[in-house]
Every structure is written in C-alpha cells, then in structure tokens.
Amino acid sequence: MNTNLKPTIDNTQTGYESFKIGNFTFDRDEYFAYISCPNGEHMMSIDAFLRAMMRDVAWGFFYGTVAFDDVFGTTNHYGNVDVFIGSQHAEWTKAERDYLENFKSDELMDVFKALLSDWTNEGFDPFAAPQETGNAWGRNNGNEDKLISRQREVAKRMVGIPGDAPLRSDENGYPVNRAFADVDQSQPVIEAEPGFEGELHAYNFFAFLSRSDVTWNPSIVSVVRQSLFCPTTEEYILPIDHGNDRVEWFIQISDEIVWDIKDGKTSAPLATVTMRAGDVSAQPADIRHQGQSPKRSMLLVWENGSPEIMDMIKDGTVPIVPVTF
Ligand code: PHB
Numbered sequence: 001m002n003t004n005l006k007p008t009i010d011n012t013q014t015g016y017e018s019f020k021i022g023n024f025t026f027d028r029d030e031y032f033a034y035i036s037c038p039n040g041e042h043m044m045s046i047d048a049f050l051r052a053m054m055r056d057v058a059w060g061f062f063y064g065t066v067a068f069d070d071v072f073g074t075t076n077h078y079g080n081v082d083v084f085i086g087s088q089h090a091e092w093t094k095a096e097r098d099y100l101e102n103f104k105s106d107e108l109m110d111v112f113k114a115l116l117s118d119w120t121n122e123g124f125d126p127f128a129a130p131q132e133t134g135n136a137w138g139r140n141n142g143n144e145d146k147l148i149s150r151q152r153e154v155a156k157r158m159v160g161i162p163g164d165a166p167l168r169s170d171e172n173g174y175p176v177n178r179a180f181a182d183v184d185q186s187q188p189v190i191e192a193e194p195g196f197e198g199e200l201h202a203y204n205f206f207a208f209l210s211r212s213d214v215t216w217n218p219s220i221v222s223v224v225r226q227s228l229f230c231p232t233t234e235e236y237i238l239p240i241d242h243g244n245d246r247v248e249w250f251i252q253i254s255d256e257i258v259w260d261i262k263d264g265k266t267s268a269p270l271a272t273v274t275m276r277a278g279d280v281s282a283q284p285a286d287i288r289h290q291g292q293s294p295k296r297s298m299l300l301v302w303e304n305g306s307p308e309i310m311d312m313i314k315d316g317t318v319p320i321v322p323v324t325f
C-alpha cells in the first residue's frame with residue numbers, strides 16, 4: 001500500500017517554496033498544506049492551516065498547545081517548542097505513528113514566519129472573518145506581509161493611557177465593524193480631584209472592541225499584577241484547538257459561542273458548551289477547546305500571567321481546575 005498522501009509537488013508550477021526544519025517538511029499546493037515527518041504525512045486545507053499558523057506566529061506559540069487540528073500542532077515550553085504529528089491523538093499514538101521533535105523557539109519561529117509570508121497570497125487575510133477577506137487558494141500570487149505582521153495591542157497598564165497602547169478610532173484606521181454599528185462610541189468623562197489628574201483613567205471598552213479589525217486575536221487591554229484582560233471579537237471558527245497549560249476564564253460579552261471541548265491528550269470529544277452573553281466559564285488546564293461563533297461576538301479571555309506558573313507547569317503542580325470543593 002502506498003501511504004503517501006502528498007502528490008508530487010511541482011513548485012515550478014505553483015511558485016511556492018517548501019520549508020524544512022529538523023525532520024519535518026512543509027509543502028503547499030493550490031488547496032492543501034502537507035506536513036511530512038519520518039513516520040508519515042498529514043494534509044490540511046490551506047485556509048485552515050494558514051489561519052492556525054497566523055495565530056501560532058502572532059502569539060509566539062501561545063500558552064501550551066496550539067493544535068492546528070486533531071493531528072498536527074506545537075506545544076510551547078517557553079524557550080523551546082515541540083512540533084508534533086499525532087502525539088495528542090489516541091489512535092496515532094496507539095498505532096505508534098506519532099512523531100515529535102523539539103526546536104529552539106526562535107529557530108522554529110524564523111521558519112514559520114518565512115512559510116507564512118511565502119504561502120499567504122495577496123487578498124487573503126488570515127486574521128479576518130471569511131466574509132471580510134478574499135481566499136487562500138491557487139498558485140503563488142503576491143503577499144500580505146503588511147497584514148500578517150500586524151501586532152495586537154498589548155497594554156502595559158491599560159489601553160488609552162498616554163504612552164500606553166492607543167485606543168482605536170476612525171482616524172487611526174479602525175472603523176466600527178459592521179456587526180457592532182449600534183455600539184455607543186462615547187468616551188467616559190474623567191473628573192479627577194485636584195492632585196489626582198493623570199492618575200485616573202477610563203475608556204469605553206465596548207467601543208474599543210467594536211473596532212477590532214481581526215477575529216480570534218485577543219489584545220491585552222489591562223494588566224493588574226498577574227491578571228490579564230484579553231478581549232477579542234470572534235466570527236466563524238477559532239482557527240486553532242487550544243490546549244491550555246493553565247486554567248483560563250471566558251466571559252461571553254455579546255452574542256454566542258459554541259465551544260467544542262476535547263481531552264487534551266487524546267483529542268477525544270468531552271463536551272459542547274454554548275456560552276451566551278453574560279455566561280462565564282473556567283476552562284480546565286487538561287482540555288483543549290475550539291470556539292464557533294455564528295455571528296461576530298465579543299469575548300473576554302481572562303489569562304493568568306503569573307511567572308511562577310511556568311515552574312508549576314514544568315514540575316506538574318499547576319492546578320487543573322480553579323477551585324476544588
Ligand atoms: C483560547 O484558546 O482560549 C482563545 C484564543 C483566541 C481567542 C479566544 C480564545 O480569540
């Protein structure tokens with residue numbers, strides 16, 4: 001039996017480069033990405049692959065595992081990263097087809113960035129909702145380096161404080177999204193007592209979110225010690241299946257997201273959780289989750305930025321749930 005999935009890729013026809021790191025090879029053609037390793041091959045639709053790759057690159061491999069699908073993904077060990085095929089899938093590991101290799105973060109990042117740049121065609125924005133962008137298909141045609149190098153807002157204290165990450169406005173290129181035309185755009189009036197000018201800050205959080213030009217890409221809008229508020233606007237499908245390495249909280253601010261929850265180690269389905277506006281959930285640290293948002297919605301992801309957590313993850317003492325009764 002021929003177990004090769006990958007057709008003979010003729011890069012002279014498609015114009016795409018192939019990329020290699022360690023024993024992994026990445027190829028694309030007009031519709032698919034192909035990942036090869038010594039134990040086998042895996043193929044993914046190129047649009048889903050590029051959307052996932054965009055998040056892995058933009059978030060510096062994120063917290064824990066970024067699964068592109070049930071088979072392929074990366075796990076961040078903060079300084080070095082595992083790239084795996086099948087390692088978090090019960091059937092692949094049972095068949096001993098799984099393969100994992102560890103790379104220095106910056107070396108892997110260089111390859112992923114070059115791949116994303118070469119494989120993203122003009123007109124395709126991997127951060128955008130499908131209705132707000134062109135498509136990823138076809139032969140190599142230009143690039144979108146400007147779009148794929150966008151940096152999300154990362155506040156040091158809170159967006160809008162002079163010197164910190166700016167608020168969004170028409171003037172700086174963030175019009176209100178079509179789905180949030182009814183969101184009040186007025187800013188709060190700040191009246192500080194004499195002597196406290198410059199020490200008080202407030203901003204219209206809903207107006208800020210209504211102007212997000214991307215989907216599934218949390219910004220950090222406020223930092224209070226280790227508490228990071230990471231709101232985002234969501235539409236269609238979270239391009240990654242996130243296997244978090246610590247508890248994380250979701251607060252659904254508007255509309256509705258349906259979360260598919262799977263076992264982090266085996267990819268076995270565990271639950272489907274529908275979150276409506278006002279719903280709050282704590283996502284355990286041993287699962288993976290992927291959201292589906294039928295309409296553009298507002299979600300607050302609340303992350304724990306504790307520096308001690310890295311060591312607790314390494315020695316296996318990090319709590320899996322936020323509270324044990
Ligand atoms: C998550 O994996 O928790 C996550 C990532 C990106 C989002 C929302 C949630 O936009």
Ligand code: FE
Nearest residue numbers: 242244248289
């Ligand atoms: Fe997550």
